[in-house]
Amino acid sequence: MTPAPIAVALDAPDLETAARWAALVTPHVSTVKVGLELYLRYGPDVIASVRGASGVQVFLDLKLHDIPNTVAGAARAVSRLRPAILTVHAAGGSAMIEAAVESAPHTQIAAVTILTSLTEADLGRIGLTGPADEAVRRLAALSVEAGATALVCSPNEVSVVRAEVGPGITLITPGVRPTGAATQDQARVATPEQALADGADLLVIGRPITGSPDPGAAAAAIAASLRRHIP
Numbered sequence: 001m002t003p004a005p006i007a008v009a010l011d012a013p014d015l016e017t018a019a020r021w022a023a024l025v026t027p028h029v030s031t032v033k034v035g036l037e038l039y040l041r042y043g044p045d046v047i048a049s050v051r052g053a054s055g056v057q058v059f060l061d062l063k064l065h066d067i068p069n070t071v072a073g074a075a076r077a078v079s080r081l082r083p084a085i086l087t088v089h090a091a092g093g094s095a096m097i098e099a100a101v102e103s104a105p106h107t108q109i110a111a112v113t114i115l116t117s118l119t120e121a122d123l124g125r126i127g128l129t130g131p132a133d134e135a136v137r138r139l140a141a142l143s144v145e146a147g148a149t150a151l152v153c154s155p156n157e158v159s160v161v162r163a164e165v166g167p168g169i170t171l172i173t174p175g176v177r178p179t180g181a182a183t184q185d186q187a188r189v190a191t192p193e194q195a196l197a198d199g200a201d202l203l204v205i206g207r208p209i210t211g212s213p214d215p216g217a218a219a220a221a222i223a224a225s226l227r228r229h230i231p
């Protein structure tokens, strides 16, 4: 069976746990995601550990956000690890996104638009007044113009972003919660089935899978539900 278009967020405190989660979920999902917690603790070695024998696609979520020269150097430094995807913050601007794209030619650069943990009230407080989907649409357009071929947004904005950027861009949505699951610190959320139906290409799901007593079974259940809803 083809693995489901899910990136499991391996937000673990230690490498052994992350590698165990990765081994349990890789039969069911296309991708595993390494974020700041693991990378800052273990560095580049973490990539090989979670890739394991399966050779699953690794998404390196470092959310780079700095001046173009610094981001270029950082993207170059991690591109030798050959992550399939690397995140940068869209709010770093066009030149910064271009620098990342040029410095990591074998990695897909994904621009994070507006964090899924932010409400519209939070956005107002940081000076981004107006509906979240308008800010997300604007950042999405800017990022694609700068050469990003993937975008990160919440499932609530995915249809607006798809209409803006067309079919060729990979849309990645965190803020995904199966029906009844706790929202935790996520603010703009939807179910996996809804996110996919609205046009997402890859769903980022962490705690609803890794917080389960059996992460392999939790990943398999979500994958099966996606197959039932979207053939």
Ligand SMILES: O=C(O)c1cc(=O)[nH]c(=O)n1[C@@H]1O[C@H](COP(=O)(O)O)[C@@H](O)[C@H]1O
Residues within 6 Å of the ligand: 009, 010, 011, 035, 061, 063, 087, 112, 114, 115, 116, 117, 152, 153, 174, 175, 176, 184, 186, 204, 205, 206, 207, 208
């Ligand atoms: O870039 C991301 O992956 C990301 C962007 C965003 O806007 N929101 C967001 O939650 N994420 C990441 O997606 C994962 C979500 O994890 P859960 O909330 O546990 O499903 C975490 O690893 C976050 O770092």
